[in-house]
Amino acid sequence: MRALVAAAIGLAAALAIVLTVSAIGGPEGSTSPKPLLTTVPNAPGAVPPGK
Amino acid sequence: MRRKASLILLALAVFFAALSPLLRWYAFPRLAKVPPSQYQETVLEAKNATLLDYKQFKSVTVPKVTIVQTLKGNVEESRKIEKTAGKDVVVWDSLTYVLDDKGQFVSKNPERYIFDAHSQAPVHATGEMVDGDPVKRDGIEFKWPFLTEKRDYEYFDAQSRTSAPIHYKGTVAFHGLKVYYFEQTIPWTRVPFPKAMPLGVTPEVAKQTGLTRWYSTKRMFWVDPVTGGPVNGEEIHQEELRNATALFGQDKITAFSGHVKMREDYVDHTVALIKKNRTLILLLTSYLPWGFLGLGTALLALSLWLEARSRRPGTPAPTTRTEPEPVSA
Known part of the structure; x- marks a missing residue:
């Protein structure tokens, strides 16, 4: 009986963690201030914000 | 004491064994x-x-x-x-x-x-x-x-x-x-x-x-x-x-x-970006599920071993000393 209770506690903890993390999800962020480019950048990521 | 430890290990074994499929088939598609x-x-x-x-x-x-x-x-x-x-x-x-x-x-x-x-x-x-x-x-x-x-x-x-x-x-x-x-x-x-x-x-x-x-x-x-x-x-x-x-x-x-x-510098940049992101995906689809499954199995084995040792007949069971009662005729 005590073994069953221990297993149930383990299972409940796993479910709780996975459900919580999945519900929270990742950060959305915001739209980048960088423009859609009409010039050739010199290097990857070299475009300054709002150029 | 050993029985308590084996129960804690059993709970942890179930925790990690359950996390393995939950991460792969529940969390991954959502995250x-x-x-x-x-x-x-x-x-x-x-x-x-x-x-x-x-x-x-x-x-x-x-x-x-x-x-x-x-x-x-x-x-x-x-x-x-x-x-x-x-x-x-x-x-x-x-x-x-x-x-x-x-x-x-x-x-x-x-x-x-x-x-x-x-x-x-x-x-x-x-x-x-x-x-x-x-x-x-x-x-x-x-x-x-x-x-x-x-x-x-x-x-x-x-x-x-x-x-x-x-x-x-x-x-x-x-x-x-x-x-x-x-x-x-x-x-x-x-x-x-x-x-x-x-x-x-x-x-x-x-x-x-x-x-x-x-x-x-x-x-x-x-x-x-x-x-x-x-x-x-x-x-x-x-x-x-x-x-x-x-x-x-x-x-x-x-x-x-x-x-x-x-352009070659963009190929290198893209490859570096993809390599970084693929590690995150592999964590959820492979590294963590397999790691947790292995850990769960090891903990379960340890728990069973401790439980078996606590039940071994040669092991002196904890007893309370009782004084013999006086015999009266």
Whole structure:
């Protein structure tokens, strides 16, 4: 009986963690201030914000 | 004491063993998604390309044509569409901007691509467009789904505004990654004129002269199967203006012809980005599930071993000393 209770506690903890993390999800962020480019950048990521 | 320890170990064993499938089949499909705020630029080049010179009214060979492609996630629009779509949506505003060897404008193609953040399947909503024309994509564009399969996919062709199969052609090594190679050939197809052309030529002016625009391409992608992100892209792209006798003195004239390849520094940058992202995906699909399963099994074995030891007959059981009672006759 005590073994069953221990297993149930383990299972409940796993479910709780996975459900919580999945519900929270990742950060959305915001739209980048960088423009859609009409010039050739010199290097990857070299475009300054709002150029 | 040993029985208590074995019970704690059993609880931990079940915890980790349960986490393994839950992470892979519950958490991963919900957590793995394209972020709505992504910004990415790519530079492609076509060396010794043929280009139509609108001043000279003839095709000329130029040392280089550069294509700058920017993808920008529009977070506000994705939030709006998510409300009605009822799922995580990504809105990519993209611009493909073509410049000649002198940095002069050749053409541009703005697009809005709306898709499911998890499956990358197209989502249809107001604003979905190519060069200002409303479209309804049936296939993927720019990116393959996570855990890409060895099969053909429907891929959207922005010039013809239609989707056609892009064929899986094999697995190859590319910059230390095992990637899937895909190929799509679009046969000669009549396509609309871009809204913006050099020297202020408009589609209306081009149509008045009776010109028609035709295009053919062989599109190649090397795709990381874990993230679904292309690490390299090439295109053998040809464009012709037909029915051109009145303007150009011949029926067909090449508007563009070239082998377009990603600039080497962008290949390196993309490979580095993909390698970083694939580690995150592999954590959820492989490293953590298998690690937790192994840990759970080990803890269960340890728990059973402790339990067995506590029940061994040779082990003195904890007893309480009782004084013998006095015997009375």
